[in-house]
Amino acid sequence: KNEVEQSPQNLTAQEGEFITINCSYSVGISALHWLQQHPGGGIVSLFMLSSGKKKHGRLIATINIQEKHSSLHITASHPRDSAVYICAVRPYSGAGSYQLTFGKGTKLSVIP
Amino acid sequence: SQTIHQWPATLVQPVGSPLSLECTVEGTSNPNLYWYRQAAGRGLQLLFYSVGIGQISSEVPQNLSASRPQDRQFILSSKKLLLSDSGFYLCAWAGNYNEQFFGPGTRLTVL
Numbered sequence: 001k002n003e004v005e006q007s008p009q010n011l012t013a014q015e016g017e018f019i020t021i022n023c024s025y026s027v028g029i030s031a032l033h034w035l036q037q038h039p040g041g042g043i044v045s046l047f048m049l050s051s052g053k054k055k056h057g058r059l060i061a062t063i064n065i066q067e068k069h070s071s072l073h074i075t076a077s078h079p080r081d082s083a084v085y086i087c088a089v090r091p092y093s094g095a096g097s098y099q100l101t102f103g104k105g106t107k108l109s110v111i112p
Numbered sequence: 113s114q115t116i117h118q119w120p121a122t123l124v125q126p127v128g129s130p131l132s133l134e135c136t137v138e139g140t141s142n143p144n145l146y147w148y149r150q151a152a153g154r155g156l157q158l159l160f161y162s163v164g165i166g167q168i169s170s171e172v173p174q175n176l177s178a179s180r181p182q183d184r185q186f187i188l189s190s191k192k193l194l195l196s197d198s199g200f201y202l203c204a205w206a207g208n209y210n211e212q213f214f215g216p217g218t219r220l221t222v223l
Contacts, residue, residue, distance in 0.1 A: 004155075031210060041150075041200050043214040086156065090210070099146075099171075100212065104155040 006087050006103035013110050019074040021106045023087030026068065033100065034061050034072050035086040043086070046072070077110045084108070115139055118203050118215040125222055131176075131190040133218050135203030138184065143205040145186040146212075147178055150200040162186060198222045 003026045013019050023032070034046040047054050047061040049070075054061050058077075063070040074081055084107050088100040115138040125131060137143055147159045158171045160178035168178050175194050179187045186203055203215040 033212060035212075035214075041202075041217045041219065043202060043217075045212050045214070048211050088156070088212075099158055099161060100156075102156040 004087055004089055004101050004103040006085075006106050008106060009104070010107045011109070013077050013108070015078060015110055015112050017077050017110075019077050019081075019108065019110075021072045021085050021087075021108070023070045023072070023103055024068060025070075025087075025089045025101075027089075028092040029065075029068075029089040030092045031090045032063055032070050033088040033090075034070075035088060037084040037086060037105065039083070046085075074108075077108075079110045079112050082108055082110050116203060116205060116213055116215040118201075118218050120218060121216065122219045123221070125193050125220065127195055127222055128192045131188070131193050131197070131220070133188040133201055133203075133220075135186040135188075135215055136184055137186075137205050140184070140205065140207070142183060143207075145180065146204040146206070147186065147188050148202040148204060150202065151196075152199070156202065160188070193222045195222050 005024045007022045031048055031050045033048050035043050036046050037043045049061055049063050058075045060073040072085055084105040086105045087103040090100055117136045119134055145162045148156045149159050150156050160168055160170055162168050162180045165180055165183055175197060176190050198221050201218045204212050206212055
């Protein structure tokens with residue numbers, strides 16, 4: 001059974017701090033997603049990666065396939081970054097459909 | 113550009129009543145479509161996925177069903193709602209490069 005574990009579950013940071021959210025998974029995967037869920041519930045895809053590192057603005061996502069671990073970093077955090085960040089993986093099953101297994105999310109609150 | 117619609121945005125229903133949630137996608141053809149549920153305090157759970165018209169796969173046994181009557185329409189239904197059906201329901205589709213696009217969601221409360 002594929003497990004996706006995120007840490008921490010909750011995170012409070014001061015504006016400007018560097019933030020790291022971690023994700024570990026238990027099976028081989030073909031891709032990992034980082035998603036952002038705002039208080040209203042809407043979900044936005046931030047990154048999809050299968051190796052290495054991706055950067056978009058103040059967000060950086062890294063993945064270590066051998067260690068089955070990924071991190072999401074936020075530099076110079078801002079109150080508008082407050083949201084739930086969700087890690088999701090696609091197990092390497094070779095199936096035609098694209099199915100994800102999700103972590104429970106990390107709730108980030110950035111205080112001015 | 114691709115757009116995904118869901119309605120209604122919120123819904124309050126009594127136990128035992130029927131349910132119909134609709135999802136439509138614009139700007140793409142023959143997408144893989146997904147229904148997810150997010151129960152309070154829990155992560156997203158895949159309920160159904162569809163790779164084409166009339167093709168539905170269920171991931172978990174439950175009180176719900178899904179249908180895909182048209183290429184870009186995906187419907188989630190129930191004949192009799194249970195309290196445990198309360199949650200946030202998200203429709204999503206997978207793009208050509210397997211990126212996931214989510215709809216705005218429907219918040220269902222069963223009383």
